[in-house]
Amino acid sequence: MTQFQTDPAPSRATTGATLLEVEDLHVEFRQRSGVVSAVNGISYSLAEGETLAILGESGSGKSVSAQAIMGILDVPPAVVSGAIRFEGRDMLAMSAEDQRQVRGPGISMIFQDALSSLNPVYSVGWQIGEMFRVHQGASRKEAKRKAVELMDRVRIPAAAKRVDDYPHQFSGGMRQRVMIAMAIALDPRILIADEPTTALDVTVQAQVMDLLKDLQRETGMGLILITHDLGVVNEVADNVAVMYAGRIVERGTVDDVFTDAGHPYTEGLMNSVPQVEAKGGRLQPIVGQPPNLAAIPSGCPFHPRCARRRLGAEAAPGRECSIDVPPLRLVASGREAACHYSEEVLGVRAV
Amino acid sequence: MGRYVARRLLLTIPVMLGASILIFSVVYALPGDPIRALAGDRPVSPAVVQVLTERFHLDDPLWMQYWEYLKGLFQGDLGTDFRGRPVLDTIERTLPVTIRLTIVAVIFEIVIGLTAGVLAGIRRNSYFDNLVLVSTTVVVAIPILVLAFLAQLLFGLKLGWFPIAGTREGWYGYVLPGLVLASGSLAYVARLTRTSIAENLRADYVRTAKAKGLPPRRIIVQHTLRNSLIPVVTFIGADIGALLGGAIVTETVFNLPGIGREVFDAIRAQEGAVVVGIVTLMVFFFIFFNLVVDVLYAVLDPRIRYD
Ligand SMILES: Nc1ncnc2c1ncn2[C@@H]1O[C@H](COP(=O)(O)OP(=O)(O)OP(=O)(O)O)[C@@H](O)[C@H]1O
Ligand SMILES: [Mg+2]
Numbered sequence: 001m002t003q004f005q006t007d008p009a010p011s012r013a014t015t016g017a018t019l020l021e022v023e024d025l026h027v028e029f030r031q032r033s034g035v036v037s038a039v040n041g042i043s044y045s046l047a048e049g050e051t052l053a054i055l056g057e058s059g060s061g062k063s064v065s066a067q068a069i070m071g072i073l074d075v076p077p078a079v080v081s082g083a084i085r086f087e088g089r090d091m092l093a094m095s096a097e098d099q100r101q102v103r104g105p106g107i108s109m110i111f112q113d114a115l116s117s118l119n120p121v122y123s124v125g126w127q128i129g130e131m132f133r134v135h136q137g138a139s140r141k142e143a144k145r146k147a148v149e150l151m152d153r154v155r156i157p158a159a160a161k162r163v164d165d166y167p168h169q170f171s172g173g174m175r176q177r178v179m180i181a182m183a184i185a186l187d188p189r190i191l192i193a194d195e196p197t198t199a200l201d202v203t204v205q206a207q208v209m210d211l212l213k214d215l216q217r218e219t220g221m222g223l224i225l226i227t228h229d230l231g232v233v234n235e236v237a238d239n240v241a242v243m244y245a246g247r248i249v250e251r252g253t254v255d256d257v258f259t260d261a262g263h264p265y266t267e268g269l270m271n272s273v274p275q276v277e278a279k280g281g282r283l284q285p286i287v288g289q290p291p292n293l294a295a296i297p298s299g300c301p302f303h304p305r306c307a308r309r310r311l312g313a314e315a316a317p318g319r320e321c322s323i324d325v326p327p328l329r330l331v332a333s334g335r336e337a338a339c340h341y342s343e344e345v346l347g348v349r350a351v
Numbered sequence: 352m353g354r355y356v357a358r359r360l361l362l363t364i365p366v367m368l369g370a371s372i373l374i375f376s377v378v379y380a381l382p383g384d385p386i387r388a389l390a391g392d393r394p395v396s397p398a399v400v401q402v403l404t405e406r407f408h409l410d411d412p413l414w415m416q417y418w419e420y421l422k423g424l425f426q427g428d429l430g431t432d433f434r435g436r437p438v439l440d441t442i443e444r445t446l447p448v449t450i451r452l453t454i455v456a457v458i459f460e461i462v463i464g465l466t467a468g469v470l471a472g473i474r475r476n477s478y479f480d481n482l483v484l485v486s487t488t489v490v491v492a493i494p495i496l497v498l499a500f501l502a503q504l505l506f507g508l509k510l511g512w513f514p515i516a517g518t519r520e521g522w523y524g525y526v527l528p529g530l531v532l533a534s535g536s537l538a539y540v541a542r543l544t545r546t547s548i549a550e551n552l553r554a555d556y557v558r559t560a561k562a563k564g565l566p567p568r569r570i571i572v573q574h575t576l577r578n579s580l581i582p583v584v585t586f587i588g589a590d591i592g593a594l595l596g597g598a599i600v601t602e603t604v605f606n607l608p609g610i611g612r613e614v615f616d617a618i619r620a621q622e623g624a625v626v627v628g629i630v631t632l633m634v635f636f637f638i639f640f641n642l643v644v645d646v647l648y649a650v651l652d653p654r655i656r657y658d
Contacts, residue, residue: 166654
């Protein structure tokens with residue numbers, strides 16, 4: 001496996017002050033063909049120095065919720081509601097101009113595909129330096145000097161020579177570093193990384209993750225890491241939130257959730273990937289397809305695919321999986337899960 | 352890049368030669384007798400016919416005629432028409448008219464076409480966007496001849512804003528013909544710009560620009576327009592090459608003695624030297640502006656490299 005230079009015992013969450021509180025966030029896309037409910041009331045918070053991993057299948061709303069927090073969804077067609085408090089101020093209630101000024105120095109984001117996310121017609125130095133020119137009124141020369149510094153900081157070799165090169169002249173890993181340099185240019189309080197390493201090969205993945213962790217240690221920023229890679233989550237994240245159909249279905253520390261899932265969906269995720277403890281066990285992919293967000297199943301949205309679902313006479317009163325929506329509730333100390341029968345799920349993996 | 356341009360320029364020489372041979376043989380193959388055509392209905396004495404035939408090598412085989420033509424060409428002599436006027440003089444007289452017409456047309460393409468396209472692309476599905484869609488469709492659907500008469504009627508006669516014919520009023524006289532000539536390309540530029548902008552607005556790097564906290568203006572101007580205009584600029588560049596070929600209809604309707612009308616008249620009169628001279632020049636413009644476009648493309652888009 002890849003090696004990370006993280007501390008042996010990652011600090012157990014909420015070390016510093018709370019930076020971000022997301023409360024009952026909803027995002028809908030109103031389209032001619034109907035309404036797509038991509039995010040359906042998620043809540044979480046992020047503290048200084050904390051790394052929160054967001055897990056979930058494709059289409060579960062991870063990217064959309066991140067982009068809603070950044071305020072970069074096109075409204076319309078997107079409709080965003082709820083509250084997104086950054087250092088206590090609700091971003092959704094701010095003017096567009098105030099919101100814009102949070103982007104960059106306050107919250108910043110890196111995207112999965114660095115090649116298409118960088119503008120092909122400007123040099124990387126120009127694009128990094130733009131942060132200083134726009135947010136700090138720096139001169140061109142000054143901005144370029146700082147861009148070189150940043151490229152050094154994200155360990156791009158021969159930064160001074162490459163500052164005038166264009167994105168297509170870099171390798172995938174180097175391009176992702178350029179993205180990172182741009183995102184951390186103004187020392188943001190929060191960095192959202194949306195699958196920052198998916199497009200990279202394993203060695204480069206590890207380097208990029210190391211870099212992010214090092215930067216976090218230097219600046220104490222909060223990191224929201226969206227990924228499919230349970231191995232990465234296991235090694236770098238403090239807390240994890242598992243999303244399904246635009247909801248958070250389970251939340252807790254990585255150690256807890258990974259050793260003993262409290263939601264059948266999380267359990268399914270753990271069983272469907274080769275890494276993570278349970279060596280020798282057979283892989284069991286989750287059956288069925290992710291739900292259509294224009295027609296989310298009633299009750300628990302996961303119930304059509306759930307092996308532990310209880311219907312009809314099997315179900316406890318008021319807890320029928322196909323009818324009653326399970327709220328996200330405390331199921332053990334520091335653990336929340338949205339399953340009527342979470343207590344039965346917990347403890348199973350200890351077998 | 353310099354080497355690429357030099358190579359392309361060198362390549363134009365054989366292309367031009369080939370083009371002139373082609374045009375030469377087409378003119379040569381035209382049915383009818385140019386000397387009779389020149390005389391019209393008047394009778395011509397056989398002696399005159401013979402003198403003219405010899406002077407213009409009309410009885411020589413094609414390759415010999417072409418050889419004579421080439422010899423002249425390398426001395427800067429494009430030959431003369433049957434009335435003895437040098438072809439070079441004819442070009443000097445008519446080309447400026449066509450150049451002015453082209454300049455005015457291109458200004459219209461840029462000012463109206465580009466602006467309309469940008470605004471429509473930014474505000475897609477707005478009232479203005481629909482207006483642009485409908486009006487460009489209408490403009491493209493109407494034949495240029497009808498457009499020309501409409502423009503003359505409306506802006507020339509009814510409103511009296513612009514002269515409707517001739518070049519006596521200088522640049523002012525080029526406004527209406529320029530607009531009519533530009534109309535098709537203008538509509539195309541507007542459409543192309545609109546589509547290109549709408550497409551780029553959805554690009555990942557525009558999303559990045561938003562995430563960087565850039566002001567909306569900057570997102571549009573620096574991160575959308577620059578990328579969107581690449582295909583538009585290259586289209587306009589190529590269009591200049593085509594417009595310089597002269598516009599027979601526009602020049603005729605607005606009575607502008609440009610290169611297009613000249614070559615049209617020359618074809619009817621079977622003025623071989625004039626046709627070959629002017630058409631070869633048109634081919635040159637076309638090739639040259641396509642080269643300019645390719646160079647521009649590399650300047651605008653760093654991903655393009657010619658080596
Ligand atoms: N602009 C949009 N208009 C309509 N629907 C959208 C739009 N953007 C996203 N969606 C829908 O929202 C849902 C959630 O998408 P999102 O990109 O957040 O998924 P994700 O969890 O990030 O998946 P992945 O792991 O594949 O990146 C998807 O079903 C997607 O089709
Ligand atoms: Mg995503």
